[in-house]
Amino acid sequence: MLTCQELTELVTDYLENRMSFMDRLRFRVHIGMCRHCRAYLDQMRKTIRTLGELSAEPIPPAIRDELLARFRDWKR
Amino acid sequence: MTLTDPQVASVGLSEQEARTKGIDLMVSKLPLSYVPRALAARETRGFIKLIADRRMNRLVGAHILGTEAGEMIQEPTLAITHGIKVDDLAAAFHPYLTLAEGIKLAAQTFTKDVKKLQGRSGLKTWIFSILTNRAKTRGRRDKRSVPFSVLSGLDPEDEPAVHRSRFTSSGGWAPPPERWDEDTPERLLLGSETRALIDHAIAELPAGQRAVITLRDIEGLDLAEICNILEISGTNQRVLLHRARAKIRSALEQHLHRP
Numbered sequence: 209m210l211t212c213q214e215l216t217e218l219v220t221d222y223l224e225n226r227m228s229f230m231d232r233l234r235f236r237v238h239i240g241m242c243r244h245c246r247a248y249l250d251q252m253r254k255t256i257r258t259l260g261e262l263s264a265e266p267i268p269p270a271i272r273d274e275l276l277a278r279f280r281d282w283k284r
Numbered sequence: 285m286t287l288t289d290p291q292v293a294s295v296g297l298s299e300q301e302a303r304t305k306g307i308d309l310m311v312s313k314l315p316l317s318y319v320p321r322a323l324a325a326r327e328t329r330g331f332i333k334l335i336a337d338r339r340m341n342r343l344v345g346a347h348i349l350g351t352e353a354g355e356m357i358q359e360p361t362l363a364i365t366h367g368i369k370v371d372d373l374a375a376a377f378h379p380y381l382t383l384a385e386g387i388k389l390a391a392q393t394f395t396k397d398v399k400k401l402q403g404r405s406g407l408k409t410w411i412f413s414i415l416t417n418r419a420k421t422r423g424r425r426d427k428r429s430v431p432f433s434v435l436s437g438l439d440p441e442d443e444p445a446v447h448r449s450r451f452t453s454s455g456g457w458a459p460p461p462e463r464w465d466e467d468t469p470e471r472l473l474l475g476s477e478t479r480a481l482i483d484h485a486i487a488e489l490p491a492g493q494r495a496v497i498t499l500r501d502i503e504g505l506d507l508a509e510i511c512n513i514l515e516i517s518g519t520n521q522r523v524l525l526h527r528a529r530a531k532i533r534s535a536l537e538q539h540l541h542r543p
Contacts, residue, residue, distance in 0.1 A: 211455025216445040220526035224507065226518075244460035248446075251461055254468050255533040259501035262482065 210238045215245050219252050285354045290330045293357035296345035296364045299335055308338040310370075312393040316350050319386035327351050332390040334360065334370075341369045352383050359387050370394055445530035462541060478539060485535035493528035496521055501529070 210218075215238055221227050222235050239245055285293040302309055312335075317328040330350030336343050346360030363373055374391035378384050452458050465471070486494060495514055499505045511518055 211451075212457050213444075213446070213448075213451040213455040216530075217526070219445070220522055220529060224522065224525070226522060244457040247461045247463050251464055251537065252529065252533055254464050255529060255536055256501050258468070258482070258536070259497065259532065260504065262479070262502050 210234050212238075212242060212245050212248075215239075215242075216248060219249060222249075223252065223256070285357060287354070290349055290351045291353035292347075292349050293353035294345070294347045295357055295361045296343065297335060298345060298347070299333075302335055302337075302344050307344065309344075310336045310338045310394050312336075312390050314386065314390040314393050316386065319383065319389060321381045321383050321385060322350070324381060332356070332386050334387075334390050334394070336370050336394060340367075341371060342367050343370060343373070350383070350386075356383050356387060359384060443527050443530075445526065446534070461537070464540065468540075481535060481539050482532065485532050489528050489531060492516075493524045493531075496524040497528035497532070500525055 215235065218227070218231070218235055222232065227235065239249060285291065297305070299309070299311060311333065313331055313333045315328070316322040316330045316332070319328075319332075322328045322330075327350075330348070330353070332350070333347040334343060335345040335347075343360055343363045346357060346364070348356050348360075350356065359373075362368070370391055374388060374394070376388065378388040450458055486497065489497065492514075496510060499510045499513065500507070505513075507518065507521065511521055514521070516524075
C-alpha cells in the first residue's frame with residue numbers, strides 16, 4: 209500500500225499522465241480513501257492553475273530587437 | 285476564387301462531388317488558428333480543407349477560406365494537376381511562419397491529430413529556442429554565470445516534495461494539508477503581495493527547475509517541446525518540474541496559512 213509520503217512524490221507523474229496503468233490504479237485507490245491526499249492533489253492542481261494565470265513578463269527591448277532582426281534575416 | 289473578405293478559393297472536386305464519383309476519400313480540415321503565420325498576424329478566420337483519394341494517395345480537391353486564400357490555392361492546384369502524393373506534400377519544405385506552411389500542416393492532418401501538431405505553439409517554441417541558445421552562448425562567454433549544463437543536472441541533495449516533518453514515521457500526514465477554496469488562485473492573484481511571493485519563489489528555484497516550470501506551467505508548452513528546447517531527457521524534465529511545483533505549492537501554503 210502506497211503511503212501518503214510516497215504519493216506526494218508521484219503527483220507530477222500522475223498529473224502529467226506518465227504512469228503505468230497499475231501505478232495509476234494504486235494512486236487512485238489511495239486518493240479515493242485518503243482525504244488528506246485528496247486535499248494535497250487539489251492544492252497542487254490549484255498551484256498549477258495559479259501559475260497558468262500569471263501574465264508573461266514583457267520581453268526586454270534588447271531581446272525584442274534581436275527577434276525582429278532574426279525575423280528580417282529569415283525572410284530574406 | 286472569390287475576392288470576398290476573407291477570400292474563398294477552390295480547386296478540383298468538392299467533397300460531395302468526390303463522394304458522388306464513389307472515390308474512397310480522406311478529408312482534412314485545418315482551422316487557420318492552427319497555422320503559426322495566421323496566429324502571428326492575428327488573422328485566424330477561415331480554414332484549409334483538403335480532399336484526397338485514399339487509394340491513390342493524391343489530392344482531388346482543395347478549398348480554402350482565408351484572407352490570402354487566393355495565394356494559397358496555387359500549391360494544391362499544382363499538386364492536383366501533377367498528381368503529387370499527399371505524403372510528399374506533407375514532407376516538402378515549407379518555410380516556417382508563412383501561410384504556405386498551412387498547406388503542409390493540412391496535408392499532415394490527414395494522418396495526425398491536428399491538436400498534436402506543433403502548429404499552435406510553434407511560434408513560442410521557436411522564440412524560446414532562440415532565447416535558450418542566447419543564454420547558452422552568454423553562459424559560455426561569461427565565466428561567472430551559472431553553466432548552462434545545470435539545466436540537465438539534478439540538484440545534488442535529495443529534495444522531497446513535502447518536508448519530512450509533515451509525515452509520521454509510517455508515512456502518513458502529521459499535520460495534513462488544508463483544503464483551499466475553489467477560487468483560491470483568482471483571489472490570490474488579486475493581491476500584488478501574493479504575486480510578488482510567487483515571483484520570488486520562482487526566482488529562488490535552481491535554473492533547471494525554473495526553466496521547466498516557466499515553460500510548462502506559465503507558458504503552457506508540451507513536455508516534448510520543452511525537452512527539445514532545453515535538450516534534456518523526459519525523465520529529467522519531470523523530476524525538475526516535480527520539484528519546482530512542490531516548492532511553489534509549499535510557498536503558497538505558508539502564505540495562505542500564516543498565523
